[in-house]
Amino acid sequence: MFEIQKLNKVVCEKLDQDSLARCAQVSKEWNWVFAPHVWRIIPKYRSYDQWRALRQLVLEDYYKQQHPPDQQHAQEQPPLESWQTNDPLTLTKYGQFVRQVYGFTLLLQGLGPEFANWGGPCTTEYTGPSASDLARHFLKRCPNALLHFDITYDHITSVDQLRLAVEALPRVHTLVISGREDKPFPVLALKLILAEASYRLHSLVIDIHKLGPDVRCEDFETGQSVIARPKFLEIRALQTDSDVDLSWIWRACEQLEKIDICRVDQDVVYSLSQGIRAWMPRLDTVVFDRHGVCDWIPDSMIGHILATVPRKWKSVDCGLRAQVGPLSFAALLLHTSTLEELAIADIQDRTGIVRILQSCTKLRKLVAVDRAGYGWWGLPEVDATDLIDWDPERDVLWPWPCRKTLETLAIVHDVAPETLRVTDEQTGDQLFAETQQHICERLGEFTRLKVLRLCNRSWDESRSVHLTVDTGLSKLDRMTSLQEVCLPYLRRHFTRQRDLAWMVEHWPKLSKLELFPSMKAYTWLEQHHPEIHLESARPPPWSQSPLSH
Secondary structure (H helix, E strand, C coil): CCCCHHHHHHHHHHCCHHHHHHHCCCCHHHHHHHHHHHHHEECCCCCHHHHHHHHHHHHHHHHHHHCCCCCCCCCCCCCCHHHCCCCCCHHHHHHCCCCEEECHHHHHHHCCHHHCCCCCCCCCCCCCCCHHHHHHHHHHCCCCCEEEEEECHHHHCCHHHHHHHHHHHHHEEEEEEECCCCCCECHHHHHHHHHHCCCCCCEEEEEEEEECCCCCCCCCCCCCCCCCCCCEEEEEEEEECCCCCCHHHHHCCCCCCEEEEEEECHHHHHHHHHHHHHHCCCCCEEEECCCCCCCCECHHHHHHHHCCCCCCCCEEEECCCECECHHHHHHHHHHCCCCCEEEECCECCCCHHHHHHHHCCCCCEEECCCCCCCCCCCCCCEEHHHHCCEECCCCEECCCHHHHCCCEEEEEEECCHHHHEEECCCCCCEEECHHHHHHHHHHHCCCCCCEEEEECCCCCHHHCCCCCCCCCHHHHCCCCCCCEEECCCCCCCCECHHHHHHHHHHCCCCCEEECCECHHHHHHHHHHCCCCEECCCCCCHHHCCCCCC
């Protein structure tokens, strides 16, 4: 394509896999440039025909290297036309471009004998190379590839597959070790796998429901120490007997920076806490139940891990099934000088969030909603009046140390209706109480805020804060860095054009709004500020209210 090879490389690195494949079909010249780069990530050949074609290519190169005297793989058809070539170094040439190979199980399946037929039954006994032999040959042709492998219980029970995995482990970048629920995963096999992994191992995922000395891995030496030093460890499941020592795992985590904890028992928690204290000096990020699929993680377990070492955690992420209660918040208060990010989906302590805001000096992100951006139905919210934190002696707000550092605030709030509105004694009209002004004044102190999500329970608007010009929206004029704003969902009191115009004028970096405007406000924003993305449906014709003009 270009006469300068470096330009070709730059262009190819900017394209995704599908675009590279389409470019390779333009002409022979383009095919020569783009085809090798299609091999950057394996497997991207998802269909049956693509896996079969890849297997034929590897098989052909395998026989050319072996030069068998009599053996002819007659029972297998020639490769597909799109993969036919007279170049004996095709696999060698393409293999140099492979950068990532995903899936040990998928690789063995794709190179297995079941892909030898053209979709029909095999009438003769297969006598060719095994899937492990072809996978071993393929990986030798890809010397620059980083491997993302999964090793299961079935792999360790096959000596041939385990030997192949051990040979490939020094090149593995991401390793997932999975067991079975009905059979214990042998400790000896786990030690062997981690002992063969090298310094290239970046992420380690352990998904073992039961760890115990069940079977031995024969013909392998397991006396060597663990060399791998992963930076990310995810424990999807790990349960052991009390007499199983796990310290050798934690001893290899001295470079660990982030840990994800899901299904663990009390013995593992106790052992992990000792490991964090003794061998994980760089660890500062912990995630509980990131996927939201495990059993409930109790408050005592979370608090025990968080309280292991004071002034350590910078980022704490608690998923939907992580029950964050008084013990967890008490442990979090030990890290007020280091905590920068906190995400919680299940709040069981109504005042815990406010205590975090009152104490943390470096807090940048506080998200107390679920993964979809809303509160979990039925769980307690943050009392909006607690956000005020009023000093009655000086008649001002207590200063919070995070007011100059907080960039993201997402909470589900609740407030008693009698504190929001008062009745005028002369006219009998309902007026907004001074409480709303103080809440807006507290929010206005976060001058570096970029994302504000003030969610509410949609079924009771009387227990929600109203952010309008009349209720104190003008006190948020110093929040000039705001980019995304989500206001409470109010079905009867829509955001008026006057309020929307004030937001656009005083928040110049605003790019996304989540609210329910009146018809007039919606039309005005669509005509004058189309660059602002509005995350709400257009109000229906019957939604006009007294505040819609």
